[in-house]
Amino acid sequence: MIARAERPAQIVIFGLGGQGILFLTKLLAEAAAIEGRGVIVSENHGMSQRGGAVESHVKIGDFAGPLVRRGRADATLAIDPARLGDARAFGGECFANAAAAEGARALDAAAIARELGNARAANIALAGFAAAARPDLFPARASLLAALEKISPPKAIESNRKALLKGMESA
Amino acid sequence: MAAPIPSGRSSSERAVLLGNGAIARGLLEGGCEVVTAYPGTPSTEILEEVIRQKTELGLNVATEWSVNEKIAFDVALAASMCGKRSAVAMKQVGLNVASDSLLSAAYTGCLGGFVVVPADDPGPHSSQTEQDSRLFAIFAKVPVLDPSSPREAHAMAREAMELSERHRIPVMLRPTTRVCHARQPVELGTIDRTARPAKFVKDPPRWAATPRYRLPLHGELNAKLEAIRKHFESSPLNAEDVRPGPFGIIAGGCAAAAVRDVMKEEGWDIPLLQIGTPFPLPVQKVMGFIARHDRVLVIEEPDEAIEVQIPDRRKVQGRLTGHVPGHGELTPDVIARILGAPEPAPAPAGAAFPPRLCPGCGHRSVFYELRLALPNAIYSGDIGCYTLGTNQKAIDTCLDMGSSISLATGFWRAHAKDGRDVPIVAIIGDSTFFHSGIPALLNAVAAGARFVVVVSDNGIVAMTGAQPTPAEAGAKIEEICRALGVKWVRVFDPYRVKDGIGLFKEARAWTKAPEGGIAVVVARRACALREPPAVRIPVDVEAGLCDGCDYCLKFCECPGLVKDAAGGKVTIDHTRCVDCGQCIEMCPSDAILPVKGAMARP
Numbered sequence: 001m002i003a004r005a006e007r008p009a010q011i012v013i014f015g016l017g018g019q020g021i022l023f024l025t026k027l028l029a030e031a032a033a034i035e036g037r038g039v040i041v042s043e044n045h046g047m048s049q050r051g052g053a054v055e056s057h058v059k060i061g062d063f064a065g066p067l068v069r070r071g072r073a074d075a076t077l078a079i080d081p082a083r084l085g086d087a088r089a090f091g092g093e094c095f096a097n098a099a100a101a102e103g104a105r106a107l108d109a110a111a112i113a114r115e116l117g118n119a120r121a122a123n124i125a126l127a128g129f130a131a132a133a134r135p136d137l138f139p140a141r142a143s144l145l146a147a148l149e150k151i152s153p154p155k156a157i158e159s160n161r162k163a164l165l166k167g168m169e170s171a
Numbered sequence: 172m173a174a175p176i177p178s179g180r181s182s183s184e185r186a187v188l189l190g191n192g193a194i195a196r197g198l199l200e201g202g203c204e205v206v207t208a209y210p211g212t213p214s215t216e217i218l219e220e221v222i223r224q225k226t227e228l229g230l231n232v233a234t235e236w237s238v239n240e241k242i243a244f245d246v247a248l249a250a251s252m253c254g255k256r257s258a259v260a261m262k263q264v265g266l267n268v269a270s271d272s273l274l275s276a277a278y279t280g281c282l283g284g285f286v287v288v289p290a291d292d293p294g295p296h297s298s299q300t301e302q303d304s305r306l307f308a309i310f311a312k313v314p315v316l317d318p319s320s321p322r323e324a325h326a327m328a329r330e331a332m333e334l335s336e337r338h339r340i341p342v343m344l345r346p347t348t349r350v351c352h353a354r355q356p357v358e359l360g361t362i363d364r365t366a367r368p369a370k371f372v373k374d375p376p377r378w379a380a381t382p383r384y385r386l387p388l389h390g391e392l393n394a395k396l397e398a399i400r401k402h403f404e405s406s407p408l409n410a411e412d413v414r415p416g417p418f419g420i421i422a423g424g425c426a427a428a429a430v431r432d433v434m435k436e437e438g439w440d441i442p443l444l445q446i447g448t449p450f451p452l453p454v455q456k457v458m459g460f461i462a463r464h465d466r467v468l469v470i471e472e473p474d475e476a477i478e479v480q481i482p483d484r485r486k487v488q489g490r491l492t493g494h495v496p497g498h499g500e501l502t503p504d505v506i507a508r509i510l511g512a513p514e515p516a517p518a519p520a521g522a523a524f525p526p527r528l529c530p531g532c533g534h535r536s537v538f539y540e541l542r543l544a545l546p547n548a549i550y551s552g553d554i555g556c557y558t559l560g561t562n563q564k565a566i567d568t569c570l571d572m573g574s575s576i577s578l579a580t581g582f583w584r585a586h587a588k589d590g591r592d593v594p595i596v597a598i599i600g601d602s603t604f605f606h607s608g609i610p611a612l613l614n615a616v617a618a619g620a621r622f623v624v625v626v627s628d629n630g631i632v633a634m635t636g637a638q639p640t641p642a643e644a645g646a647k648i649e650e651i652c653r654a655l656g657v658k659w660v661r662v663f664d665p666y667r668v669k670d671g672i673g674l675f676k677e678a679r680a681w682t683k684a685p686e687g688g689i690a691v692v693v694a695r696r697a698c699a700l701r702e703p704p705a706v707r708i709p710v711d712v713e714a715g716l717c718d719g720c721d722y723c724l725k726f727c728e729c730p731g732l733v734k735d736a737a738g739g740k741v742t743i744d745h746t747r748c749v750d751c752g753q754c755i756e757m758c759p760s761d762a763i764l765p766v767k768g769a770m771a772r773p
Binding site for chain 1: 185187189321425436518522526
């Protein structure tokens with residue numbers, strides 16, 4: 001078995017503009033870098049951010065380019081349940097922000113975020129859920145927390161942290 | 172929130188940087204003192220990151236969001252003519268605007284290092300063309316470097332600066348979307364804080380060269396390019412696997428990165444020559460690589476810049492031979508298919524999520540009012556968020572920056588020549604108006620054209636993330652229009668739907684009046700993303716009144732309005748709605764009503 005720190009991981013995040021996909025992508029990149037891993041991610045900017053479909057790719061390990069091939073993902077996150085079909089087509093284990101989802105591990109991350117009084121943190125809760133379920137693919141908890149602290153606006157650090165931990169507990 | 176940038180004093184520091192941030196860092200490490208740009212996806216964050224990093228590091232670097240790309244180019248070039256190191260960034264189509272200067276500057280050369288960064292957009296994701304700036308470099312006769320990752324872009328930005336200053340020639344750095352918007356840990360180098368005092372030395376045969384002097388300058392340019400080609404022959408920017416074999420690949424930019432990843436995943440071991448310096452092409456190196464193989468495939472995007480420069484293509488396959496698709500982005504999926512990897516299962520037809528104007532956007536009301544006031548007009552559109560007026564069927568053309576007004580002039584001329592009067596409306600945003608709408612409007616006035624111009628003014632460059640326009644320094648669109656000779660100019664708030672419908676009808680009447688001509692309506696309302704509506708008017712749909720006609724979905728087209736699948740009626744999605752209240756006027760059954768007790772607009 002490959003030692004955990006050496007396993008390459010290809011993760012694809014699906015959602016709609018305005019759901020914090022860019023933030024999540026940056027979070028995973030920073031957390032992987034904190035662990036000293038090679039990492040390259042791809043973000044959507046521009047027109048797609050006007051409520052359109054957004055898809056970002058995260059490749060942890062020794063990769064040259066930022067895009068994941070369809071069918072080659074190790075894990076996918078559907079931040080919006082409407083993107084579940086696209087997420088599942090990319091392969092790997094799918095995690096969905098939904099009360100229930102066919103062919104995916106579902107977590108009502110939106111409800112968690114609302115309970116925490118930070119409706120925008122559903123993305124972070126779902127990432128925590130997936131990271132706890134698949135520690136072989138995602139950066140470790142301590143790295144995620146450190147990265148979250150680094151990139152969150154100061155006043156959102158605490159609520160983002162709670163969302164991540166709550167998501168992790170739900171796995 | 173941006174992560175802090177390490178100071179860069181020790182070479183072992185790393186930072187996770189966006190490709191555009193890596194380019195910014197490379198330029199600063201290269202001693203860049205003046206950086207200009209006009210925003211455009213995927214290039215915008217280059218100058219944004221220069222501004223962020225210089226602030227973070229306390230660097231004395233002059234930065235400017237110029238009015239358009241040609242002006243940005245000239246401002247940065249003049250800094251180089253004074254001996255400073257400088258750079259200009261833009262999206263690839265911005266280089267079209269700056270091309271007049273680029274081609275001339277190749278001849279005059281520069282003094283301080285001068286790097287031109289046009290960001291290409293294979294796909295295209297947010298552009299009107301898939302044009303290849305490397306071909307522009309060949310056309311203009313300037314060297315070009317082509318990074319495959321943020322890390323390479325960082326190193327190449329520095330290298331481009333050195334190369335430019337050494338040979339006194341503008342050097343192009345050509346990233347593509349997948350470099351600009353990739354993010355990766357980058358090893359930081361030391362910032363060159365050398366101040367190079369501005370000193371313009373008069374040299375008319377160079378800086379004011381007339382055709383007589385242009386001829387020797389052309390010879391000088393050719394000599395520079397040949398010296399640079401020789402340098403590129405042994406440059407580490409062209410990474411070569413020298414093993415012989417039946418099949419080899421030559422690739423550049425992001426396509427090279429994708430080739431590496433696909434080969435690794437498939438367990439293939441094909442010799443690769445990555446071209447980081449596509450022009451002037453290191454021809455000897457390329458021909459040496461080809462000689463060691465029976466067949467060589469060239470993989471590059473978006474067009475064929477390497478392939479066309481190969482003098483003997485008998486063993487070469489690529490776009491010219493149809494082995495690589497002639498359009499579209501070379502994603503790893505496409506490259507895997509070209510190389511014969513097993514295909515994944517076909518993707519399910521997912522729901523489409525087209526981009527839409529944001530809730531609260533003033534452009535939306537402008538389009539609504541236009542369709543009601545002038546339903547049969549030719550709607551001549553332009554480049555910006557408001558191109559999304561196509562969703563409301565209130566944009567008929569979108570050519571390039573500023574063309575709403577010049578195309579409208581042409582529409583008027585074509586019909587007027589036949590003795591016909593048709594309603595024509597040019598719709599242009601504030602930044603696009605400043606960028607290239609002004610000369611088009613001057614031309615329309617001088618031509619005696621008759622149409623309505625709507626400047627939909629949200630105060631910033633919204634599409635690219637809120638960069639400033641000259642309005643920040645006090646420029647007033649209505650005053651500019653009057654100065655250009657427009658006699659009928661009105662300013663209003665597009666949230667006032669009834670006012671808008673009336674004004675657009677009045678404007679049209681002016682275009683038909685004997686003494687009339689061009690009518691300009693400035694629809695002024697701050698971008699809702701930056702400045703949410705000050706007066707909040709929460710609304711709800713009175714289910715008893717909604718007859719499910721979908722009029723609001725088609726004409727208002729706000730993401731906050733959703734059809735309730737079960738009941739067939741429209742409801743308000745309060746997670747998206749920003750309480751702007753614009754839709755109240757847009758329901759034929761008066762079913763969209765302010766929530767009881769909510770304040771009405773004064």
